[in-house]
Each structure stands twice: as structure tokens, then as C-alpha cells.
Amino acid sequence: MVQQGTVRGEKQDYCLPKTVNELVEYFLINDHLIMEMNNQEIPWMVERLFDKKVHTPQDVRDNLGQHLLLAAYSLDGRKCCIFTGEGATKTTSIMRAIPQYDVPHEGHIIVACQSYDQAEQKCREYNELNTDDAYQGIVLYSLSHYVAEACEVLGRPKPTSAMIAEAGFSNVLDYIYSRGGELVEYLESRKKELWDQLHLDENRKKRPVWFTVHSVVQRWHLHGGTRLWLHHSYAEEYAKGKANRDMVALYNCMAAQWIIYDEVRMSDLMVQYPAQQVDRVRELGDKYLDLSNKQRLTVFRELGFEDKEFDRIRQIAECQFSDDDMITIQPDCERFGVKTAISPYENVYGNIHYAKIENWWNDNPARITFLTTEHRIITAMQNVDNGPVVFNFDRPELFSSDEISVRLHFDNEARKADVKKLVQEIQTQSPNGLVISNMTEGLATTHDTAKGSNRFNHGEVDIVTSVYTMLAPGQYEQLLVENAVFGTNNMVQLFYLDQFNQTSGRTLGFRNNPNITTQAIMSKRLWREIGLTIEMNSRYRVKLTS
Structure with missing residues (x-):
């Protein structure tokens, strides 16, 4: 045994x-x-092995790649999520190991990022790290992106979903390639540029590692779209007829063996719409999705919808919401702010949404490794039936106090009405400092934009100040929907915990720079709401200052 x-x-x-x-x-x-794999009370074996190897923050970076890959490959067919602190180089660790773990005949390797800017950045980083000339990182945009680019260059209107349906087609790929002409020629030339990056010489080709965005890989398992178009023989096979068996071979040839899904967002795990929008779409009838695309457009127009809404309506219809997916907002689930009848947070009471957990990852046979630093994300995953298995490699206790200390100031101007004035005062007092804050209309970098950025601890920066404000009522309502979907009661607290960790992690922890002061500002009222969660669970230590 x-x-x-x-x-x-x-x-x-x-x-x-x-x-x-x-x-x-x-x-x-x-x-x-x-x-049950999702109720893992005792640490996974790979987590215990990791703990035996790491005694300093540098040990975490040195050993993360090996153990991260062991975790990703220890589950037969299961999806997993790697949870680490900011700046632990989780994506870099995986990228370094791609040649070692690649099995070419099983399909392609795809790195999915939140944005094309991040995909381009990660692709450059990969090609700089890659010492094996058998591989080449390539940025892959969606088919719709290339179509929009082509139409702009050629000076012609981009095909809309309504135009495509009216012509009797179900997707933009068939619509364009059935017509041929300069638009097809442009798309084929752009695709050729992608594949030409792989040529070493006449006899040798590199193997691609594709860098793209979340939305592309979420639909990779579907037959059509970017995946099918990307094959260099697609145009040739399309000319023979869509039904030919070689078209299926092209689809299979472009299968993904491993998807590295960086920085998961809550919108990747669930889908939701206000009840008014869903109820309007349900007027189309239960059989709407069984109709041809052209028939859908006819029904759609008969009910008074505008053509520009056709694509969004289709997306809502495809969610196939039922009455079981209806959520009525209940602030009692997780109270926030002043508890009075006139509180804006009380006004969300009784609002109705339709929401459900996404399941695209289980429809995709590829190995998928999710990467996150957020407690809110892993909490949601752990409450999903047959959801990704979470491996915890977060070890903030290994840092010294100086490396993870945030100076906290209380200021009542840290609120929507006064935050711009506050930020301007901070910038005047610290001309070499940087500020992170929401609701400043461009005066400061937002918390979300700052996430993942390395620019805050370079150059002549001497102080980084983060300003935290109370939630907007709409944000609060969104977090209550998440509580209902995942059966939790702490998404508001976790939202602030993650925001505090992400922002503090720009200059502390693995990115610590002893020459830069890190400080946070919020109102006493907000601290009363979130202080206990920050003190108990944050990777960073709060030092209150006068």
C-alpha cells in the first residue's frame, strides 16, 4: 500500500x-x-510537499513552478485553480515549463488573459523567457476582432448579427467565406502572418503557444468561430463544402490540450441579467433557440426589438434561464453601510435578477489551469458542484513585518463627494508619489486597472497611496447576487479583502521596495465595516497612524 x-x-x-x-x-x-474533492479539509499532498520546500519568499518563487505543475497534472481530467499571492510569478513559472510538459499530439497550448494588452505583454514575456527555439508565442485575436480590423482597412461596414441572420447564416465565418472576395483575402493574409512566425527555415517549424483573451477560450470547444478559422487550410476546405469530413479534421486538429486561464473574474464563473431584460427575452418563446437564425430574426422583429439588440438578445436566450434562476435581492444576507430606511443600500431590496453558474469549463475537454490571487474567486469555486479544485500556494507568513506593512490613515474625505479633492491634495503633497483610487475621473489609477501592474515600484516613485471608498449601491447589489448564486454570505467582505490585497501587492510582498512607502486611506465608517476582515485575513499588516 x-x-x-x-x-x-x-x-x-x-x-x-x-x-x-x-x-x-x-x-x-x-x-x-x-x-468530495471540493470539500478538501486536509491540505493536498502537493501543498504539503510545497511547505516542506519553502521557508522564505524566494523559496516560494523558486519552487512554485514545479509544484504548480504537479498540481495541474495530478488530477485526471479535472480542472484546477492555483491560488497564490500577488507577484509570486505563477504565470511565469508555468510559461517556463511549457516545453517540458507539452504533448504536441494532444493539441495546442493557450494562455488566456483578461485583455489583449495583457495577452501581448505575456506573449512578449514568454518569448523573452523561452530559450527553446522550438516554440513561439503568438498573440491570437478573436475572429470578430480580425473581421472588424479588415472592414476598417477596406472601408466597408462590419457585418452585424442581424445582417448575417437575414442572409440565412448562423455565424460570421460562413457569411464571409460564402461570399469570398477581398474580405476573405484580407483575413487569409492576416492568418498567414500568424503561421509564418513559426518558420525557422524551409524544413523546420516552431510550435505555437497562443496568447489570447478569456472570451476566445470560453468558446473554443464549439464547432466554428476562431478555432476553425485559425487552421491554415480552412479556406481550401470550405471551398469543397462545409459538410466534407476534412472540416471535422481541421476542428480536431485545432483542439486545446492545455489552457492556462490567468486572473479569473467573477463574470467567468457566473452569468446574470436584470429580470426586466430576461422577461422581455422570454417573450420570444421556449422554442426560440430551435429556430434557424433567419427565423429567430423574424420573431425578434415581430416583437418590436431593434436589430442592434439581436446579438445581446441571443446571448440572454442561450442562458436558458428558468424560474429556479430568479434571485430576489435580500440585504439581510450581508449588511453593509448605515442601517436606515433612507440608506441607498436598502433601496436594492426586492430587486430581481436571473443568475446562474457558468459551466463552459466542463464542456471543454482540455486541461484548464485557472490562476488567481483572489479569495472571492476561490470561495465561489469551492461552492460550485464539480467545480475546479483549488490548490493553495499562498504563504504570506513567510514575509517579514517590514515587507508587508501598510500605513493606514482615516480621512472622512475618502468618499464619492470629496475623493477627487483628496487625491489632488495627496498628489500636491507627494509629487513623486502615485495614487490608486476609484471615482476620480482619471486623476488616479483605478484599483482594477492597477491590478497586475508592476509600474508602481519603479523609477523615482517614493510613496504609493491607495484610497478606499464605500461601495456604490449597484456594486453592493451585484455582490448580493453572487452570495445568492454561490450560497455564501461574505462576498462584500471578500471584495474589499481582495481589493486591499491586490492594491497593497503593487509595492509589498513579492514586489516590496524598501524605498517606497505604502499607505492606505479610508473613512472610519468604512474601516468599521471591513476592518476585522482585513486584520484577520489580509496578506498585509495594517499599521494605524494619526
């Missing part, structure tokens, strides 16, 4: 999450050995 470690199978190695002693203890408590 293997007590602990790795079992070597015919196709892969399996990492055992528990020792024999732990199995016996589990059996005595539960009277069975059937363990």
Missing part, C-alpha cells in the same frame, strides 16, 4: 492527497472513504 507520495500509472502520475493515517481518521469520522 502506498502511504504517501506519487503513484505511477500507465498514462500519468497520480498525486495522493492523503496518508494512510489520514484515510483511517477520515473513515472513523465519516464511516466511508468517499471524499
Whole structure:
């Protein structure tokens, strides 16, 4: 009997999450050995192995790649999420190991980012890190992006969803390639540029590592779109007829073996719309999705919808919401702000939304490794049936106090009405400083924009100040919807915890610069709301100052 470690199978190695002693203890408590993977109370074996290797922050960086990959490959067919602190180089660690773990005949490797700017940045980083000339990072835009680019260059209108439906087609790919002409020629030339980056010489080609955005990989399992178009033989095979068997071969050839999904967002895990929008779409009828695209357009117009809404209406219809997905907002689930009848947070009471958990990752047979630093994301994942397995490699306790200390000031001007004035005062007092704050109309970098950025601890910067304000009522309502979808009662608290961690992590922890002061400003009222959560759970220590 293997007590602990790795079992070597015919196709892969399996990492055992528990020792024999732990199995016996589990059996005595539960009277069975059937363990739900999403209710992992004892650390996974790979997490324990990691703890044996790391004693300093640098140890975390040095060992993260090996253990991250062991976690990603220890689950047969399961999706997983890697949870680490800001700046721990989780994406870089994976990118360095791609040549070692690549199995070319199983499909392509795709890195999915939040934006094309980030995809371009990560692609440049990969090509600089990559010492194996058998690989080439390539930025891949969506088909719709290339179509928009082509139409702009050629001076012609971009096909709309309504135009495509009216012509009797179900997607833009068929619509364009059925017509041929200069638009097809442009798209084929752009695609050729992508593949030409792989040529070493006449006899050798590099292997691509694609860098794209979340929305592209969420639809990668579908037959059509960017995946099918990307194959260099698509135009040739399309000319033979869509039904030919080689078209299926092209689709299979462009399968993904491994998707590295960087910086997961809540919108990747759930979908929601206000009840008014969903109720209007449900007027189209239960059989709407069974109609051809052209028939859908006819029904759509008969009910008074405008053509510009056609694509959005289709997206809502495809969610197939039922009455079971209806959520009525209940502020009592997680109270926030002043509890009075005139509080703007009380005004969201009774608002109705339709929301449900997304499941696109289980429809995709590829191995998917999610990466996040956010407690809110992993909390949601752990409350999803058959959701991604979370591996925790976050070790903030390894840092010294100086490396993770934030100076906190209380200021009542840290509110929507006065925050611009406050930020201007900070900038005047610290001309070499940088400020992170919302609701300043461009005076400061927003918390969301700052996330993932390395620019705050370079150059002559001597102080970075983050300003925190109370939630807008709409944000509060959104977080209450998340509580309802995932069966939680702390998404507001986790929102602030993640915002505090993300922003403080620009200059502390793995990015600590002893020459830069890191400070935070918020009102006492806000601190009363979130202070306990920050003190108990943040990666960074708060030092109150006068």
C-alpha cells in the first residue's frame, strides 16, 4: 500500500492527497472513504510537499513552478485553480515549463488573459523567457476582432448579427467565406502572418503557444468561430463544402490540450441579467433557440426589438434561464453601510435578477489551469458542484513585518463627494508619489486597472497611496447576487479583502521596495465595516497612524 507520495500509472502520475493515517481518521469520522474533492479539509499532498520546500519568499518563487505543475497534472481530467499571492510569478513559472510538459499530439497550448494588452505583454514575456527555439508565442485575436480590423482597412461596414441572420447564416465565418472576395483575402493574409512566425527555415517549424483573451477560450470547444478559422487550410476546405469530413479534421486538429486561464473574474464563473431584460427575452418563446437564425430574426422583429439588440438578445436566450434562476435581492444576507430606511443600500431590496453558474469549463475537454490571487474567486469555486479544485500556494507568513506593512490613515474625505479633492491634495503633497483610487475621473489609477501592474515600484516613485471608498449601491447589489448564486454570505467582505490585497501587492510582498512607502486611506465608517476582515485575513499588516 502506498502511504504517501506519487503513484505511477500507465498514462500519468497520480498525486495522493492523503496518508494512510489520514484515510483511517477520515473513515472513523465519516464511516466511508468517499471524499468530495471540493470539500478538501486536509491540505493536498502537493501543498504539503510545497511547505516542506519553502521557508522564505524566494523559496516560494523558486519552487512554485514545479509544484504548480504537479498540481495541474495530478488530477485526471479535472480542472484546477492555483491560488497564490500577488507577484509570486505563477504565470511565469508555468510559461517556463511549457516545453517540458507539452504533448504536441494532444493539441495546442493557450494562455488566456483578461485583455489583449495583457495577452501581448505575456506573449512578449514568454518569448523573452523561452530559450527553446522550438516554440513561439503568438498573440491570437478573436475572429470578430480580425473581421472588424479588415472592414476598417477596406472601408466597408462590419457585418452585424442581424445582417448575417437575414442572409440565412448562423455565424460570421460562413457569411464571409460564402461570399469570398477581398474580405476573405484580407483575413487569409492576416492568418498567414500568424503561421509564418513559426518558420525557422524551409524544413523546420516552431510550435505555437497562443496568447489570447478569456472570451476566445470560453468558446473554443464549439464547432466554428476562431478555432476553425485559425487552421491554415480552412479556406481550401470550405471551398469543397462545409459538410466534407476534412472540416471535422481541421476542428480536431485545432483542439486545446492545455489552457492556462490567468486572473479569473467573477463574470467567468457566473452569468446574470436584470429580470426586466430576461422577461422581455422570454417573450420570444421556449422554442426560440430551435429556430434557424433567419427565423429567430423574424420573431425578434415581430416583437418590436431593434436589430442592434439581436446579438445581446441571443446571448440572454442561450442562458436558458428558468424560474429556479430568479434571485430576489435580500440585504439581510450581508449588511453593509448605515442601517436606515433612507440608506441607498436598502433601496436594492426586492430587486430581481436571473443568475446562474457558468459551466463552459466542463464542456471543454482540455486541461484548464485557472490562476488567481483572489479569495472571492476561490470561495465561489469551492461552492460550485464539480467545480475546479483549488490548490493553495499562498504563504504570506513567510514575509517579514517590514515587507508587508501598510500605513493606514482615516480621512472622512475618502468618499464619492470629496475623493477627487483628496487625491489632488495627496498628489500636491507627494509629487513623486502615485495614487490608486476609484471615482476620480482619471486623476488616479483605478484599483482594477492597477491590478497586475508592476509600474508602481519603479523609477523615482517614493510613496504609493491607495484610497478606499464605500461601495456604490449597484456594486453592493451585484455582490448580493453572487452570495445568492454561490450560497455564501461574505462576498462584500471578500471584495474589499481582495481589493486591499491586490492594491497593497503593487509595492509589498513579492514586489516590496524598501524605498517606497505604502499607505492606505479610508473613512472610519468604512474601516468599521471591513476592518476585522482585513486584520484577520489580509496578506498585509495594517499599521494605524494619526
